[in-house]
Amino acid sequence: MAPTQTGSARVRVAVPSVAERVAEELRYQLAEGMLLPGARLTEATIAEDLGVSRNTVREAFAELASERLVVRQPNRGVFVATLEAGDIHDLYTVRRAIEVSSIRGGGSAERVAAVRAAVDEGKRAAAAEDNDALGSANQHFHGAIVALAESKRLDTIMKHVLAEMRLYFHKATADAHFYSGWLEENDAICAALEAGELERAGELLLAYLNRSEEQQLTVHGE
Amino acid sequence: MAPTQTGSARVRVAVPSVAERVAEELRYQLAEGMLLPGARLTEATIAEDLGVSRNTVREAFAELASERLVVRQPNRGVFVATLEAGDIHDLYTVRRAIEVSSIRGGGSAERVAAVRAAVDEGKRAAAAEDNDALGSANQHFHGAIVALAESKRLDTIMKHVLAEMRLYFHKATADAHFYSGWLEENDAICAALEAGELERAGELLLAYLNRSEEQQLTVHGE
DNA sequence: GATCGAAGAATCGTTGAACAATTCGACAAT
DNA sequence: ATTGTCGAATTGTTCAACGATTCTTCGATC
Numbered sequence: 001m002a003p004t005q006t007g008s009a010r011v012r013v014a015v016p017s018v019a020e021r022v023a024e025e026l027r028y029q030l031a032e033g034m035l036l037p038g039a040r041l042t043e044a045t046i047a048e049d050l051g052v053s054r055n056t057v058r059e060a061f062a063e064l065a066s067e068r069l070v071v072r073q074p075n076r077g078v079f080v081a082t083l084e085a086g087d088i089h090d091l092y093t094v095r096r097a098i099e100v101s102s103i104r105g106g107g108s109a110e111r112v113a114a115v116r117a118a119v120d121e122g123k124r125a126a127a128a129e130d131n132d133a134l135g136s137a138n139q140h141f142h143g144a145i146v147a148l149a150e151s152k153r154l155d156t157i158m159k160h161v162l163a164e165m166r167l168y169f170h171k172a173t174a175d176a177h178f179y180s181g182w183l184e185e186n187d188a189i190c191a192a193l194e195a196g197e198l199e200r201a202g203e204l205l206l207a208y209l210n211r212s213e214e215q216q217l218t219v220h221g222e
Numbered sequence: 223m224a225p226t227q228t229g230s231a232r233v234r235v236a237v238p239s240v241a242e243r244v245a246e247e248l249r250y251q252l253a254e255g256m257l258l259p260g261a262r263l264t265e266a267t268i269a270e271d272l273g274v275s276r277n278t279v280r281e282a283f284a285e286l287a288s289e290r291l292v293v294r295q296p297n298r299g300v301f302v303a304t305l306e307a308g309d310i311h312d313l314y315t316v317r318r319a320i321e322v323s324s325i326r327g328g329g330s331a332e333r334v335a336a337v338r339a340a341v342d343e344g345k346r347a348a349a350a351e352d353n354d355a356l357g358s359a360n361q362h363f364h365g366a367i368v369a370l371a372e373s374k375r376l377d378t379i380m381k382h383v384l385a386e387m388r389l390y391f392h393k394a395t396a397d398a399h400f401y402s403g404w405l406e407e408n409d410a411i412c413a414a415l416e417a418g419e420l421e422r423a424g425e426l427l428l429a430y431l432n433r434s435e436e437q438q439l440t441v442h443g444e
Numbered sequence: 445g446a447t448c449g450a451a452g453a454a455t456c457g458t459t460g461a462a463c464a465a466t467t468c469g470a471c472a473a474t
Numbered sequence: 475a476t477t478g479t480c481g482a483a484t485t486g487t488t489c490a491a492c493g494a495t496t497c498t499t500c501g502a503t504c
Binding site for chain 1: 457458459460465466467468
Binding site: 462 | 476480481482483487488489490491492494495497498499501502503
């Protein structure tokens with residue numbers, strides 16, 4: 001038996017803390033629609049369900065609150081975030097800022113290839129008529145666009161924005177997918193990017209985001 | 223007298239929780255340079271110093287970590303964030319994305335007036351040769367630009383970015399202020415904004431951010 | 445004398461229990 | 475119908491404890 005860790009690289013394995021795993025589980029349930037907007041999250045209940053202490057649940061809540069997935073009401077409890085007036089516009093304002101800026105900056109060949117890969121992923125999902133996979137592919141596409149900028153901070157911001165969108169537009173977007181024109185649109189955006197026509201790629205992306213916002217606004221009457 | 227609460231808005235008083243106040247205090251000390259990058263923050267020590275429990279300190283840490291002001295190293299402790307390679311570029315990438323996008327969208331007369339007010343604030347600080355006030359005014363200027371977009375989310379993102387910049391460039395920016403050209407630059411940007419020349423305002427702002435990044439890069443040898 | 449390893453101290457991660465403060469719901473009184 | 479009161483439920487916070495991990499010290503070995 002090896003007395004010390006010879007040979008194998010000394011990797012920081014960093015097992016996620018319990019609080020982190022609780023947050024992860026809740027994020028999953030939020031994205032999957034098991035916890036709907038407005039639902040109350042009682043500390044004691046969740047602590048018992050997941051077999052952890054209340055304090056740990058509390059830490060997880062703090063994390064989710066910082067991501068705007070839940071809202072803390074002092075002395076009242078934690079609730080799954082609900083769509084307030086202006087939130088849709090707000091989310092798309094953030095997306096326009098960081099996605100358009102990212103695509104206008106271009107990116108390395110690898111990053112561009114990742115965008116292309118997301119486009120293909122969408123096409124496969126469409127061919128397989130897998131609606132869930134379609135949604136994921138679209139998120140990968142936009143995530144890959146932001147990844148062009150190679151910015152840790154923009155990446156996490158985008159991650160949080162997409163998590164919010166999953167929460168709010170969970171199944172409602174099934175309708176939006178009926179208009180499957182965005183698949184070809186993604187392709188066109190990606191093509192412009194690959195051709196180095198960054199300005200045009202930015203315009204196309206902006207147009208997409210504006211239209212997408214309008215769609216969501218009509219679906220969620222506002 | 224009104225029988226029910228007619229007229230006055232129903233405000234949630236919401237006394238900040240203890241954890242929130244602890245986070246606020248630490249944020250203050252970080253911005254003020256009392257806690258320098260790399261410094262270790264021991265839970266027990268801070269708990270005792272501020273007269274709160276370790277668990278409460280923990281919650282405050284979680285909040286600060288989500289803002290990237292401190293870094294958690296599992297089982298090792300919490301440290302004031304340090305400037306890693308690429309962080310300066312990263313921060314300016316975020317600023318370029320949200321500031322330029324915001325100014326290009328223009329804003330209401332009130333919001334534009336707020337930008338102008340920040341410019342004037344800077345001029346007064348310069349006249350009074352108050353270096354601290356100069357730094358604050360500059361931050362208010364850029365905060366006001368993002369506020370043009372009227373987006374909660376962009377506002378908090380910008381708040382976090384500025385907090386990071388205060389942490390890293392606390393006193394080092396005193397040098398950068400020697401080149402006081404940015405005062406007139408802010409004025410020019412604001413003028414373009416007021417004149418509705420949004421495209422040009424965006425260009426000016428972008429140029430400023432690029433130059434500012436380079437300055438910081440040279441100051442913090444990289 | 446430098447390297448290695450093992451015992452011990454310090455700190456973190458997490459738990460469980462406790463208690464005051466606040467909110468909520470029901471029920472009675474005006 | 476509004477107000478007031480009481481009790482139950484939940485949150486905010488503290489405290490004490492313990493295993494696990496990291497850091498430090500200090501010998502032992504080569």
